[in-house]
Amino acid sequence: MKTSNTLWKERLSGKLPSDLGREVDIFETQIALRKQGRVEERLFAEARLRRGVYGQRYDNGQRHDGVKVQQLSYPGQGPTKGPHTLWDAPGMQRIKIPFGGLNASQLEVLAELAEEYSDGVAHITTRQDVQLHFVHVEDTPTVMRRLAAVGITTREACGNTVRNVTACPYAGVCPDEAFDVTPYARALSRFLLGHPDCQDFGRKFKPAFSGCRQHACGLVSMHDLGVVAETRVVDGAEKRGLRLLVGGGLGSVPYQAKLFDEFLAPEELLPIAQAIARVFARLGEKKNRNRARLKFLVHDLGIEKFRELVLEERSILPHDSRWADYLAEAMRETELPLAAPDAMPEVDSEPFRRWLGTNTRGQKQAGYVVATVTLPLGDVTPTQLRALADVARRLTRETIRTTVEQNFVIRWVSKRDLPALFEVLDSVGLGQPGAGNIVDVVACPGTDTCKLGISSSRGLAAELRTRLAVTSLQLDGAIQNLHIKISGCFNSCGQHHVADLGFYGVSRKVSGYAVPHFQVVLGGEWTNNGGSYGLPMIAVPSRNIPELVQRVCEHYVTTRMSGESFKQFIKRIGKAAVRELVDDLARVPTGQENRFYFSDWGDPREYSIDDIGVGECAGEVISSFEFDLAAAEREVFEAQLLLERGEVKPAGETAYASMLHAAKALVKTEHWDIRDHADDIVSEFRKRFFDTERFFDPFAGGKFAQYLFGAHAKAGLPYSAETAHHLVEEAQLFIEASHTCYNRMGPQVRPVVNVQPA
Amino acid sequence: MELQHINVKLYLERPEAVKLEAVVPVFHEWIQQQVCEELLIDVADYRHLHGGPGVVLVGHQADYSIDNTDNRLGVRYNRKADYGESNRDRFSQALHAALRACQRLESEAQLGGMIRFNRRDLRLFVNDRMLASIGSSRNGEVQRELGGFFASVLGGEANFEMRVESDPRRLFGVEVRALAPIDVNGLISTLA
Numbered sequence: 039m040k041t042s043n044t045l046w047k048e049r050l051s052g053k054l055p056s057d058l059g060r061e062v063d064i065f066e067t068q069i070a071l072r073k074q075g076r077v078e079e080r081l082f083a084e085a086r087l088r089r090g091v092y093g094q095r096y097d098n099g100q101r102h103d104g105v106k107v108q109q110l111s112y113p114g115q116g117p118t119k120g121p122h123t124l125w126d127a128p129g130m131q132r133i134k135i136p137f138g139g140l141n142a143s144q145l146e147v148l149a150e151l152a153e154e155y156s157d158g159v160a161h162i163t164t165r166q167d168v169q170l171h172f173v174h175v176e177d178t179p180t181v182m183r184r185l186a187a188v189g190i191t192t193r194e195a196c197g198n199t200v201r202n203v204t205a206c207p208y209a210g211v212c213p214d215e216a217f218d219v220t221p222y223a224r225a226l227s228r229f230l231l232g233h234p235d236c237q238d239f240g241r242k243f244k245p246a247f248s249g250c251r252q253h254a255c256g257l258v259s260m261h262d263l264g265v266v267a268e269t270r271v272v273d274g275a276e277k278r279g280l281r282l283l284v285g286g287g288l289g290s291v292p293y294q295a296k297l298f299d300e301f302l303a304p305e306e307l308l309p310i311a312q313a314i315a316r317v318f319a320r321l322g323e324k325k326n327r328n329r330a331r332l333k334f335l336v337h338d339l340g341i342e343k344f345r346e347l348v349l350e351e352r353s354i355l356p357h358d359s360r361w362a363d364y365l366a367e368a369m370r371e372t373e374l375p376l377a378a379p380d381a382m383p384e385v386d387s388e389p390f391r392r393w394l395g396t397n398t399r400g401q402k403q404a405g406y407v408v409a410t411v412t413l414p415l416g417d418v419t420p421t422q423l424r425a426l427a428d429v430a431r432r433l434t435r436e437t438i439r440t441t442v443e444q445n446f447v448i449r450w451v452s453k454r455d456l457p458a459l460f461e462v463l464d465s466v467g468l469g470q471p472g473a474g475n476i477v478d479v480v481a482c483p484g485t486d487t488c489k490l491g492i493s494s495s496r497g498l499a500a501e502l503r504t505r506l507a508v509t510s511l512q513l514d515g516a517i518q519n520l521h522i523k524i525s526g527c528f529n530s531c532g533q534h535h536v537a538d539l540g541f542y543g544v545s546r547k548v549s550g551y552a553v554p555h556f557q558v559v560l561g562g563e564w565t566n567n568g569g570s571y572g573l574p575m576i577a578v579p580s581r582n583i584p585e586l587v588q589r590v591c592e593h594y595v596t597t598r599m600s601g602e603s604f605k606q607f608i609k610r611i612g613k614a615a616v617r618e619l620v621d622d623l624a625r626v627p628t629g630q631e632n633r634f635y636f637s638d639w640g641d642p643r644e645y646s647i648d649d650i651g652v653g654e655c656a657g658e659v660i661s662s663f664e665f666d667l668a669a670a671e672r673e674v675f676e677a678q679l680l681l682e683r684g685e686v687k688p689a690g691e692t693a694y695a696s697m698l699h700a701a702k703a704l705v706k707t708e709h710w711d712i713r714d715h716a717d718d719i720v721s722e723f724r725k726r727f728f729d730t731e732r733f734f735d736p737f738a739g740g741k742f743a744q745y746l747f748g749a750h751a752k753a754g755l756p757y758s759a760e761t762a763h764h765l766v767e768e769a770q771l772f773i774e775a776s777h778t779c780y781n782r783m784g785p786q787v788r789p790v791v792n793v794q795p796a
Numbered sequence: 797m798e799l800q801h802i803n804v805k806l807y808l809e810r811p812e813a814v815k816l817e818a819v820v821p822v823f824h825e826w827i828q829q830q831v832c833e834e835l836l837i838d839v840a841d842y843r844h845l846h847g848g849p850g851v852v853l854v855g856h857q858a859d860y861s862i863d864n865t866d867n868r869l870g871v872r873y874n875r876k877a878d879y880g881e882s883n884r885d886r887f888s889q890a891l892h893a894a895l896r897a898c899q900r901l902e903s904e905a906q907l908g909g910m911i912r913f914n915r916r917d918l919r920l921f922v923n924d925r926m927l928a929s930i931g932s933s934r935n936g937e938v939q940r941e942l943g944g945f946f947a948s949v950l951g952g953e954a955n956f957e958m959r960v961e962s963d964p965r966r967l968f969g970v971e972v973r974a975l976a977p978i979d980v981n982g983l984i985s986t987l988a
């Protein structure tokens with residue numbers, strides 16, 4: 039943990055956007071409360087997940103060292119960060135990058151953070167986020183402040199929330215797009231961030247945008263909410279619309295998204311998304327997290343019924359000016375180049391030519407290209423990040439984005455500048471060719487750092503990369519463009535379902551030993567926005583996967599029909615033929631040589647999953663009441679601190695606010711749309727909980743409710759040190775009474791809407 | 797100025813002969829046996845990165861690595877937990893830990909002597925931009941402290957050259973070149 043955390047807080051005080059700064063302050067208070075044991079571990083876990091502070095492998099204090107499960111004795115015996123999650127164990131910080139857009143200063147800050155708080159590497163994820171590993175939880179507020187200073191938030195990067203809004207990295211410059219989806223993605227991301235209607239989901243909710251239907255860049259078909267740009271000519275004029283898809287998702291059971299609207303008016307995007315969120319929050323599964331994604335709700339209800347409910351919800355939404363505020367800007371918005379368009383000079387260099395062939399593509403704006411910076415396994419060093427920042431400043435207006443293939447793209451590079459760009463990239467080891475082809479293997483963190491990893495997805499990816507890079511030039515053209523994607527387990531973070539050759543980690547027992555395997559999933563469709571999913575074929579020991587890749591590819595090259603895609607080929611030959619082809623590889627050889635099979639790629643330890651942890655992908659399902667009450671408790675704690683510092687007025691106001699927060703939490707269990715207005719809250723609370731005596735304590739009767747009424751009646755009057763002090767104490771008691779009341783109400787405190795599945 | 801999170805990197809002789817994959821099982825064994833003072837947690841393998849952190853043995857109080865930042869291979873000690881009463885304590889501790897780790901690697905049978913500190917070149921830097929940054933007005937004082945420290949452990953000012961990092965975006969630190977080969981055992985005893 040860094041000793042400089044308080045110094046950073048002081049240095050950045052007043053310099054952060056106020057909303058982001060406040061967010062971090064709140065999280066810091068939550069950390070303090072957890073350390074004092076004043077917040078329950080489950081609640082703290084979800085609170086930190088909602089700030090992108092994630093668990094990491096071995097944070098339960100157990101690690102299989104190749105011989106036995108070793109207890110890792112962290113020095114602090116303090117609180118936990120969540121169930122089975124030790125406080126001092128390092129964790130992962132996920133950083134949301136909406137539509138992957140980054141500028142040079144942001145790259146530089148990411149470089150600094152990777153260096154100072156992590157293990158010297160920043161990792162790009164398959165959803166355009168950035169992740170830092172091995173970060174101490176008590177350093178995370180500083181990490182967040184330093185990010186906030188360059189306009190980045192980690193809020194809702196994990197947990198049961200709206201996750202990063204992804205979009206094609208070519209949006210705005212792609213020759214095939216209908217129009218630039220960037221402003222719509224940005225607007226949705228801002229609108230849903232922290233939105234009250236998005237705080238009570240049973241699972242995460244992932245939106246994605248694409249500029250066209252046919253390419254894969256946005257992968258909208260596998261998202262909870264997919265948005266595709268479309269245009270139509272109406273009365274002779276071109277009109278923009280959005281093709282809206284809902285209920286897609288990978289995970290162990292992949293679902294293709296269903297069409298919600300063929301051509302939604304752009305001004306309806308935000309309200310419809312809000313209505314979808316409300317329906318999901320209200321009807322989505324909460325208890326069984328395995329069925330809590332939107333895809334199950336859409337499936338169970340049927341798309342027709344789901345649409346009907348959403349439109350009904352839409353019709354009663356109170357108007358919000360933000361729905362349309364951004365639209366005029368969206369029509370005007372265009373990124374600009376720095377350099378004039380110009381022809382590319384002659385360069386006599388084979389590496390440059392190879393890179394040019396695979397890593398650049400023309401923009402719709404003549405004379406400019408998008409250059410892809412391939413990152414092995416999505417990893418990038420601080421030195422490389424700084425070099426990228428420099429070159430983005432020098433050659434473009436800092437137009438960089440991350441991609442779902444775990445790379446960067448630099449947009450608006452004048453063709454004239456390509457040799458200079460390549461020279462810089464090459465000097466820091468980023469001039470590798472093969473972007474988006476078979477060498478550019480995608481992998482989730484797997485057993486390296488993920489608590490749920492079963493097999494080493496990164497180890498296998500590194501092995502395949504190394505082997506394929508050697509032979510890539512000799513590979514048949516049909517193979518060059520295949521996609522390999524690897525997940526460490528069935529949760530599909532490596533997006534294996536949409537790869538030509540996909541793999542996900544499984545474990546098998548052989549001769550009494552656990553052996554890492556991968557389930558082979560073939561023939562997924564990457565194009566058409568991840569248009570169809572591959573078929574699981576056979577589980578093969580991890581060590582045999584490289585041989586399997588080679589064999590399947592060779593078979594494809596030699597037996598495919600003219601023009602036949604890999605997906606068509608797999609469909610034609612069928613599962614039985616594939617199994618026959620690779621059946622021998624599914625067996626672990628007997629005898630001495632099989633020791634090789636008992637460990638995984640890149641990890642010499644004898645394989646074991648005895649130390650596997652409990653996943654945090656979705657976080658705990660915490661009711662919105664629990665969250666709201668935790669916020670009220672945090673406020674009363676802040677009020678105490680203010681009082682200690684002699685800040686009487688803010689102390690009184692904060693204590694009063696905490697009571698309102700708690701009262702609202704109770705009211706919300708019955709009246710979800712209660713306005714955030716003190717008079718409304720108090721009157722609804724009185725009607726529902728005081729007049730009915732449901733809030734009454736068996737001994738004290740309505741005393742605690744009177745504290746709220748008294749505080750409300752005196753709101754706005756000056757506080758003395760004494761009255762503020764009393765108020766803080768009363769607020770504490772009121773919050774306790776709210777807890778008790780909620781517990782008395784039993785489990786069914788939310789309105790139940792009875793909807794029959796279609 | 798109190799400095800913390802001191803890093804020391806000892807540059808290697810014949811770096812081209814080092815096969816980083818051989819280091820991975822060694823670090824795993826170190827975890828198995830918990831051979832260092834710090835709690836050792838995991839191994840992060842970044843061999844696929846150009847000029848990257850190489851192979852990192854992640855610990856709680858500190859990380860050890862065979863680090864290839866700047867494409868210069870070295871044994872690196874990265875102190876993460878705070879330590880000591882004075883800057884001198886902290887310089888000493890980090891240098892001592894790096895030398896001990898290097899010594900251990902040099903004698904690892906599995907590595908066959910491929911890892912060997914070149915006995916001349918090292919880098920000491922502060923992995924915290926708030927506590928020390930290039931261009932800060934306090935740097936003169938820190939440089940003097942570092943100069944004094946190395947003079948005392950390397951037998952006098954005439955025995956080494958020290959160059960201060962100048963790129964403002966990099967971590968503050970110094971490159972030290974001993975003018976005669978360093979006696980590692982002797983230096984470890986001096987620092988102990």
Ligand code: SF4
Pocket residue numbers: 482483484485488489490491492495525526527528529530531532655
């Ligand atoms: S697919 Fe599994 S192993 Fe990979 S990141 Fe997701 S949960 Fe972890």
